[in-house]
Amino acid sequence: MVRHVILWQLKQEYTPAQKAAAAAGIRTALEGLAGRIPGLVSIRVYTGALPSSSGADVMLDAAFTDEAALAGYAVHPLHQAAANGYVRPHTERRTCLDFTV
Numbered sequence: 001m002v003r004h005v006i007l008w009q010l011k012q013e014y015t016p017a018q019k020a021a022a023a024a025g026i027r028t029a030l031e032g033l034a035g036r037i038p039g040l041v042s043i044r045v046y047t048g049a050l051p052s053s054s055g056a057d058v059m060l061d062a063a064f065t066d067e068a069a070l071a072g073y074a075v076h077p078l079h080q081a082a083a084n085g086y087v088r089p090h091t092e093r094r095t096c097l098d099f100t101v
Contacts, residue, residue, distance in 0.1 A: 001041065001063055001064070001065065001066075001100065001101045002063070002064045002065075002066060002067055002069070002070050002098060002099070002100055002101075003061070003062070003063055003064075003097075003098065003099050003100075003101055004060070004061075004062040004063070004064060004070055004073075004096070004098050005059065005060065005061050005062075005096070005097045005098075005099075006059065006060040006094060006095065006096045006097075007055070007056035007058070007059050007094070007095045007096075008026075008056060008057060008058045008059075008060075008087065008091040008093065008094050008095075009055070009056055009057055009091060009092055009093040010022050010023065010057040010058065010090055010091055010092070011090060011091065011092050012092065014090075019057060020047075022086075022090035023047040023057060023058050024047070025086045025090070026045060026047075026058055026086050026087050026090065027045040027047055027058075028086075029082035029085065029086035029087070030043060030045050030060060030082055030086075030087070031043055031044065031045055032082070033078055033079060033082060036078055037072070037073050037076050037078060037079060038069065038072060039064050039065040039066065039068070039069020039070070039072060039073065040062065040063075040064060040069065040073055041062075041063040041064060041065060042061075042062065042063045043060070043061075043062040043063075044060075044061045044062070045058060045059070045060050045061075046058070046059040046061065047059075056093075056095070058091075063101075067100075070098060
């Protein structure tokens with residue numbers, strides 16, 4: 001099993017309302033991939049970061065059957081549509097950690 005964890009910072013110029021809307025769109029788009037991409041075991045997006053101690057606004061936590069499934073997810077058209085339509089336009093920094101469990 002491979003875990004894929006990403007932390008994003010939303011654009012700093014966004015108002016709190018814009019950040020909330022962007023985070024909700026990211027969650028809907030990415031969690032909507034569940035059951036639609038081979039090898040994607042689970043996918044969850046967290047948006048309730050505590051502002052006093054968090055260095056990110058949105059977190060993705062996904063699990064894949066293996067590294068090949070993660071590689072397939074990265075280029076899958078449904079994932080690319082979600083990333084290009086909902087994630088990349090609203091984020092300015094991304095940190096990723098992939099690991100086996």
